[in-house]
Amino acid sequence: MAKKDGGSAESELATKDGAVSAGTAVIAAEVFQNPGMPPHHPRATDQDPKKEKAAARRVGGLFLLSVASSIFAIVAYVIFPITPGNLSSVRLNNLFLGVGISLALLSIGIGAIYWAKNLMKDGEWTEPRHPTRGSEETRAAAAEVFKLGNEESGFGRRTLIRRSLIGALVVAPLPAVVMLRDLAPAADPVALLNKTMWAKGVRLSRDPDGTPIKASDVTIGSVFHVIPDNLGDAESRLDEKAKAAVILMRLDPQDLHVSEERKDWNYQGIVAYSKICTHVGCPVALAEQHTHHLLCPCHQSQFDISHEAKVIFGPAKRPLPQLPITVDDEGYLIAQSDFTEPVGPSFWERA
Amino acid sequence: MQNRNSTAARRASGRRHPLASVALILIGLLTTGGAYALLSTTASAESSSDSSAAITEGQKLFAANCATCHGVNAAGTAEGPSLYGVGSASVDFQMGTGRMPLAFQGPQGAQKPPQFTQTQIDAVAAYIASLAPGPAVPDEKWLDGSGDAAAGLELFRINCAMCHNIAGAGGALTEGKYAPALQGVEAKYIYEAMVTGPQNMPVFSDLNLTPQDKANIISYLKFQQENASGVGGVDLGGLGPVAEGLFIWIFGLGAIVGVTIWITARPN
Structure with missing residues (x-):
């Protein structure tokens, strides 16, 4: 120094x-x-x-x-x-x-x-x-240690011992891999992602109090934030809500552009779409009454509700899944079935 | 000492203070203005009880100020929507917050100082309400902020916060539109906006959010505004992580850079 x-x-x-x-x-x-x-x-x-x-x-x-x-x-x-x-x-x-x-x-x-x-x-x-390089003597001494160690143990000579030791070391971490794999959910995540609580006849109810919604309650220009009526029975309520959250809007039926295969999916201009963005799963809830646009606050994806929630701006690639709805005998809005495709962002096994 | 002497001298000589005449004029103006205001409110109360007179007055105001866009019979034109069924609540909101008449056609009508007196607005509202039934101006009992603020928070979070921000600070929408800030907005206008869905805001009718729900939301906003800066220090406008991140980038990093310079700089 x-x-x-x-x-x-x-x-x-x-x-x-x-x-x-x-x-x-x-x-x-x-x-x-x-x-x-x-x-x-x-x-x-x-x-x-x-x-x-x-x-x-x-x-x-x-x-x-x-x-x-x-x-x-x-x-x-x-x-x-x-x-x-x-x-x-x-x-x-x-x-x-x-x-x-x-x-x-x-x-x-x-x-x-x-x-x-x-x-x-x-x-x-x-x-x-x-x-940083050591002196020549230090380097020679270190090499000598290795050489001597090899000679005395016979590591290089005794192939059976050497190979079996390498084998043992390779296998030793496997229990940890099995244990870590077991931390993942036991149920098949793909099946969980593919379906929600919506099913034939499940009533659409208000978030958060769970009162069912009558079709006559939904005036033109209204937006309702909807959960399935049976959400209270769910084992993990938040997980189910995160998948089943729905936004319900009523448009003038003249403004709706409905394709042939979805012509029974709305009820007199009342349409229900998944609230989970197909980009990374934020709640798409910023609704504009007259433009019929839904805006996702996270990355500004925009969906046009009058055209079956097709993407008109932003990083989302797929339209929001539509929930087919109708009314029951008492006039309450009910689902015709579950969503016909998985809701939310893409995942590996998504068909 | 000298000052007091001069005042005493002035009093003794009977001369008035130079500002005395100004004060006299002020008192006179206030008295006549107050009396006029008192008389005119009585007059307006009378005229509102006489609803057909208000409707006629409203129709005149409408024809002069609104018909260009909304049509002579309020049936709407290419420039403005039909007003059948929007109700007196809608008129009170749009004209009371100065959004109508529009300054110009654009993505969104901005809030500005109202162009009409409340009496005139009430007259137009009476006229519009006489054309077709619609939501009325809300009852006072929903507006005093005495509802359940916690229930109001939950409803606000689910129905309003995505556009208006959880602290009611407002936020951007698409193509130049925006959700306005709710801080400092009168309870009456918040209620009317919910029930009528002005501009691109959706409608939250009494079948969706009951009047009690709306009162709870108003109570939450009122509580939030009165207690916002009570906990957690400066709220930076309640805008969330962007404002907070910018603050710490500029001031936090700035302070660290300053300290670093001080540590390494040579003393004199």
Whole structure:
């Protein structure tokens, strides 16, 4: 470790005659010459004893401030206790405790840096990197160890032992692989993704209270956020809701462009579409009454409800799946069946 | 001391303070204005009880200000929709928030200072309501913010927050349209917007969200606005991760860069 004062600094990489040490990278002949250290300027605290004393007092002051802040934090913790059920007591407690602790730590840090910058020994140093390659003797000794080890154990000679050991090491991690695989859901995820809770005769009901919706409730221009009526029976309610969420809109039947195979899927202009974006599965719920556009807030995919939710903008590739609906004897809206395709974003096994 | 002497001198000489005449004029104006306002409200109360007079007045206002786009009989033209069945709530919302009359045809009519007095708006509303039945201006009891704010939050989250932002800060829609901020909007207009579905907002009729549901939503918005900055520090407009991320990028990173420069800079 060579330490040099800044004034007489000179490159450590290049030796006296300009040759380059073997430990460094290749350097072209017309390399930029190391200008060396800038001239050393003494600090104000080096020249003026008064300023030095003032700086020392400041550092001491900061450390004392830290002491005071730590004590303040303790006192504040006692003075502003957390009373259960009172949120504003938590706020006061956290506020003063946090202010005290951060001020205490910050003062130590600022004081230490100020001390180092203004009072500790000043000067420019160069600390050359030592070569990473070991000495010839070290390298020879290491090679000798390996050679000796091979000879004494017979690792190279005894092929049965060597191969069986390699085999054992290869097989050893397999239990971990089996265990990790078993962390995945037991049920076939593809089957789960392919179907939702919607089925023939399931009533469409309001999110969140679950009251069923009558066709006559849905006035033109209305938007309802819909869950299946049987969602309450679901084992994992949130998982099922995430798949079965539906947005229900009523358009003027003249505005609907219905294809031949879907002509029974709406009820007097009431259409139901999956609310799960076919891009990455955000809820597509930003509905515009007159343009009949649905906008996904995550990546701005747009779907045109008047044209069977076809994609008109954005990264989504497929239209939102439509839920075929009709009404039952009492006038409530019901599903004719489940969605005819998987809802939500694409997955590997999606047909 | 000198000041007091001069005041005393002025009083003694019977001369008035220079501002006294201004104050006198102000008092006079306030008295006559107040009396006029009092009389005119009484007058409007009378005229609204006399609904046929209001309808005639509304029809005149409509013909002068709205018929260009909505047609002479409010049946709609290529420039503006038919107003049959929109109800007095719709008129009160559109004209009361200054959205109508439109400043220009565009993606969305913006909120601006109202162009008509409430009496005139009521007259037009009475005229439009007389053409075909529609939602009426809501009852005061739904508007006082005394509903269940927690239930209102859940309904707001499901039905409103995707466009209007969970803190009611508003947000962008497609092709230049936007969902306006709800902060500071009168409860009456929030209710009317839900029930009429102005511009591209969907309709949330009383069959979808009951009046009590609407009152709960209004209570949530009111609670949220009154308590927004009470917890969690500065809300940065309630815009969510974009505003918060930008803040920490600029000020957090800025502070780190500043400290780094200070640590490495040479002292004088």
